[in-house]
Amino acid sequence: MTSREGDQAVGNDVEPVRHCGFVGIVGRPNVGKSTLLNRLLGMKLSIVSRKPQTTRHRVLGVSTSGTTQIVYVDTPGMHGREPRALNRVLNRSADAVLRDMDVLLFVVDGQRWEADDDLVLEKLKTLSCPVIAVVNKVDRIPDKAALLPVLEKLSKRLDFAAIVPVSAAKGSNVEALEREILQRLPESDVFFYPEEQVTDRSERFLVAELIREQLMEALGQEVPYSATVSVEADAREEGRRRIHAVIWVERPGQKAIVIGQGGRQLKQIGQRARAGIETLLGEHVYLDLWVKVRSGWADDERALRTLGYDET
Known part of the structure; x- marks a missing residue:
């Protein structure tokens, strides 16, 4: 046939x-x-x-x-x-x-x-x-x-x-x-991923990236490259999603810049990130955002691995 x-x-x-x-x-x-x-x-x-x-x-x-x-x-x-x-x-x-x-x-x-x-x-x-x-x-x-x-x-x-x-x-x-x-796509007996799946990344990863995106947009040239984000906790409390995330920077002066006078910069970053996160997750989110110093993280391969950068 x-x-x-x-x-x-x-x-x-x-x-x-x-x-x-x-x-x-x-x-x-x-x-x-x-x-x-x-x-x-x-x-x-x-x-x-x-x-x-x-x-x-x-x-x-x-x-x-x-x-x-x-x-x-x-x-x-x-x-x-x-x-x-x-x-x-x-x-x-x-x-x-x-x-x-x-x-x-x-x-x-x-x-x-x-x-x-x-x-x-x-x-x-x-x-x-x-x-x-x-x-x-x-x-x-x-x-x-x-x-x-x-x-x-x-x-x-x-x-x-x-x-x-x-x-x-x-x-x-x-x-x-x-x-x-x-x-140029090869023939295949099966699909590699379920038809409804759009990525192999976790929600925590995507949330952290949305926060970092707002950091990149809000700040000058230096600080965003010395900053990274990790989601420390993600739970549902009283009918809403509560996410606790940390912005890691390398120096105390960078921490002050991210927070801004009276906390206004950090608040603005959080508000914009939260809007994107709610669109992503399809639910109301309370975003608890903190800034912490981890000296030299971008020069330390061990620190990079703990922050999710080891992908080889």
Whole structure:
């Protein structure tokens, strides 16, 4: 019996062929990888901010539709400078994703190529899986004719499976990118995750990330990179969810900045984070937010492991 395209024959029945695979999203910091993940999933999963190196963890997002399941893996931005243990851990986390992906999305900024793009490109040259170049932020290029030399130059850097210009922020041409991914997704007898599952991350992790997102947005350049968040307790009391979280900083002066005069800065961070957390959890939340000092945590690999940064 001959099966029709997209189907396979089993006995006298015809069952649809399933396609399932892992798709890694890689690139240097601040090219829009997390924004792209959220757009591909149709929901906010990875936190985003205007500051580079917002993403510190691999974040897995599952998109299941009909006979297809795509497991996207967002990664920290790969970068050459490693002044602290945290930077080294972030690079190792991103490097680990390269090993076991079925497809890789190499995200670049359509307006700017940097040394860290070359660093990522060198790593991709050693791989055998298909690599799709995703030229992001094209909405910021008024003259689309200016894109042509960018795409032509990129095509000479590596034998990409495809080159797709997109705007992750606006959603432009993302459907074309999805089609390119689907063409390269392997067949599979089973899905890797239940159809209703959207991530392998716990609610505690997602809550901590939403708080850190507000830290990134509210504060200047230095403090957010010396701060991390851990959820210490999560319980239901008197009909509402009560979450106790700690913002860890490295120095007393940073603690004072996060708290702000009269506690106003911390209150604002908490209010904005709580709104996002309630949207995520679908219930009322009481957020109990504290700031504590843990000297040198970003330079201490043992401390990083206790704070959830060991992902190799």
